[in-house]
Amino acid sequence: xxSSADPIVAQDLVRYFGDVKAVDGINITVKTGEIFGxxxxxxxxxxxxxxxxxxxxxxxxxxxxxxxxxxxxxPDEVRRRIGVxxxxxxxxxxxxxxxxxxxxxxxxxxxxxxxKNRASELLERVGxxxxxxxxxxxxxGGMRRRLDLALALIHxxxxxxxxxxxxxxxxxxxxxLWEEVRRLNSEGTTVMxxxxxxxxxxxxxxxxxxxxxxxxxxxxxxxxxxxxxxFPTLLITVPSDQTERAKAVLATFGEIRPTAExxxxxxxxxxxxxxxxxxxxxxxxxxxxxxxxxNEPSLDDVFAxxxxxxxxxAKA
Amino acid sequence: MTAETTVRSRQLSVRQTVAMAKRSTLEIARQxxxxxxxxxxxxxxxxxxxxxxxxxxxxxxFPKVESFxxxxxxxxxxxxxxxxxxxxxxxxxxDIENGFFDRLLLSPTTRTGILLGRLAGGALFGLFQSAFFxxxxxxxDAPISAGIPGALVMILSxxxxxxxxxxxxxxxxxxxxxxxxxxxxxxxxxxxxFFSSAFFPRETMSGxxxxxxxxxxxxxxxxxxxxxxxxxxxxxxxxxSLLVPTAICIAxxxxxxTELRRKLAAR
Numbered sequence: 001x002x003s004s005a006d007p008i009v010a011q012d013l014v015r016y017f018g019d020v021k022a023v024d025g026i027n028i029t030v031k032t033g034e035i036f037g038x039x040x041x042x043x044x045x046x047x048x049x050x051x052x053x054x055x056x057x058x059x060x061x062x063x064x065x066x067x068x069x070x071x072x073x074x075p076d077e078v079r080r081r082i083g084v085x086x087x088x089x090x091x092x093x094x095x096x097x098x099x100x101x102x103x104x105x106x107x108x109x110x111x112x113x114x115x116k117n118r119a120s121e122l123l124e125r126v127g128x129x130x131x132x133x134x135x136x137x138x139x140x141g142g143m144r145r146r147l148d149l150a151l152a153l154i155h156x157x158x159x160x161x162x163x164x165x166x167x168x169x170x171x172x173x174x175x176x177l178w179e180e181v182r183r184l185n186s187e188g189t190t191v192m193x194x195x196x197x198x199x200x201x202x203x204x205x206x207x208x209x210x211x212x213x214x215x216x217x218x219x220x221x222x223x224x225x226x227x228x229x230x231f232p233t234l235l236i237t238v239p240s241d242q243t244e245r246a247k248a249v250l251a252t253f254g255e256i257r258p259t260a261e262x263x264x265x266x267x268x269x270x271x272x273x274x275x276x277x278x279x280x281x282x283x284x285x286x287x288x289x290x291x292x293x294x295n296e297p298s299l300d301d302v303f304a305x306x307x308x309x310x311x312x313x314a315k316a
Numbered sequence: 317m318t319a320e321t322t323v324r325s326r327q328l329s330v331r332q333t334v335a336m337a338k339r340s341t342l343e344i345a346r347q348x349x350x351x352x353x354x355x356x357x358x359x360x361x362x363x364x365x366x367x368x369x370x371x372x373x374x375x376x377x378f379p380k381v382e383s384f385x386x387x388x389x390x391x392x393x394x395x396x397x398x399x400x401x402x403x404x405x406x407x408x409x410x411d412i413e414n415g416f417f418d419r420l421l422l423s424p425t426t427r428t429g430i431l432l433g434r435l436a437g438g439a440l441f442g443l444f445q446s447a448f449f450x451x452x453x454x455x456x457d458a459p460i461s462a463g464i465p466g467a468l469v470m471i472l473s474x475x476x477x478x479x480x481x482x483x484x485x486x487x488x489x490x491x492x493x494x495x496x497x498x499x500x501x502x503x504x505x506x507x508x509x510f511f512s513s514a515f516f517p518r519e520t521m522s523g524x525x526x527x528x529x530x531x532x533x534x535x536x537x538x539x540x541x542x543x544x545x546x547x548x549x550x551x552x553x554x555x556x557s558l559l560v561p562t563a564i565c566i567a568x569x570x571x572x573x574t575e576l577r578r579k580l581a582a583r
Contacts, residue, residue, distance in 0.1 A: 055422070
């Protein structure tokens with residue numbers, strides 16, 4: 001057992017798939033009781049990193065300890081202490097919620113005498129008591145995710161990994177899952193959460209790491225990272241034949257920022273106060289502004305500043 | 317590790333394997349549309365061949381039988397469990413495809429237990445199938461000379477054959493991780509069955525067909541059971557009915573476990 005008190009520590013973690021470097025030397029330290037967000041687009045390496053930390057994949061190089069145990073040397077010790085809800089909520093559709101929870105309880109060595117109570121307790125906690133004896137194939141996406149969470153909690157893990165837990169969920173189900181994650185965290189569970197949703201990372205995480213192309217490009221508290229970007233972003237849309245003129249005007253007010261296709265963005269050095277000046281100068285340059293908005297720094301700006309591109313599908 | 321801890325850990329492993337076997341059995345029972353072909357196709361084939369080939373029983377070299385149905389009883393059991401075993405292995409491949417297998421791997425249970433639990437479910441289904449085929453066909457002029465003890469040996473043998481074939485098919489499932497690839501072996505099983513003594517005795521065969529049937533392990537599986545049906549209970553018949561499938565079964569399980577270890581080591 002590692003003497004380090006931090007429940008998740010990864011050092012220079014690398015994973016290749018053939019010639020492709022999916023995870024490129026990441027370093028992470030998650031403190032006890034934190035919700036740590038791992039934010040990045042699809043294919044950035046989030047899930048691969050989580051799969052290494054949860055013993056499903058061997059690191060090509062580097063080391064990681066989870067709950068004090070080396071993931072490569074003592075995988076069973078790690079497994080006993082972690083709860084994992086993987087990306088696709090892989091749940092047997094032919095079994096009922098109760099049957100799955102009982103199977104999970106046996107797999108984690110929970111005594112027969114405690115199994116029934118533990119299963120009922122968890123079903124109640126995630127609001128599935130009424131559906132407990134229905135086959136999972138009849139559950140909605142949100143219900144499956146909640147059951148997945150209950151399964152991950154059967155052995156009262158100290159560290160919980162949630163891999164994109166709200167992907168594909170409707171807003172109500174997403175909020176309800178967020179509430180549950182907050183509740184678990186307030187009870188002392190350390191949570192590592194991967195997400196491609198900015199709002200999710202912003203709302204839930206105490207600290208986040210932004211990952212792109214297998215590398216961690218920024219790490220810190222969401223508010224600190226946003227403050228680091230500094231200036232608000234002015235986004236405008238103009239007719240395509242006026243784009244170059246508009247860019248030239250915007251460049252005099254600050255650094256041009258990456259935006260979604262069809263719009264232009266600038267980090268306003270003078271803050272939101274200079275918006276009227278920008279509009280005036282665009283008008284003088286005969287640029288017709290079709291749409292304008294000023295955004296305070298967001299995690300998307302942090303991501304864009306760090307990687308040179310916006311987070312795909314970033315909006316929650 | 318103290319002796320007490322070792323015993324406790326073994327007890328837990330057994331409990332985990334039993335729980336996974338239960339899941340596997342429930343899964344089979346809850347998919348009647350998937351298992352129906354392996355239950356009814358062999359019966360249909362037995363009835364069809366009994367009515368079409370009844371006169372072949374007088375061909376020189378054909379064993380003394382009361383009816384063609386009696387002759388084909390053993391091959392119906394083997395045929396049914398062969399086809400049924402594909403279902404269990406395809407379910408393992410589906411577990412791998414949809415990520416449920418990863419859920420099992422994330423738990424501190426033994427990797428051997430995960431596979432054995434799945435195979436045990438297949439074996440229970442094989443026992444059920446064998447009993448079903450005997451219950452349906454014996455009343456139709458297909459008595460078992462070895463009586464009830466012989467029927468019980470046949471059922472047990474059906475379970476072992478099922479376990480063996482499930483293990484072989486599970487190796488395919490583990491290697492490919494594809495339910496389609498496992499289902500794709502179905503025609504191969506049919507060809508193996510066809511080029512064996514399942515439908516006609518080897519004594520009536522000649523040429524390349526006979527040579528293939530002589531080498532085909534399915535011939536020996538069927539003939540062990542057939543000896544119980546036609547000749548009565550004997551040490552030789554019981555040994556052939558149980559030892560041949562057990563030998564195949566042990567080799568197949570060891571191979572499947574090696575495949576699983578190789579697959580996990582390559583992760």
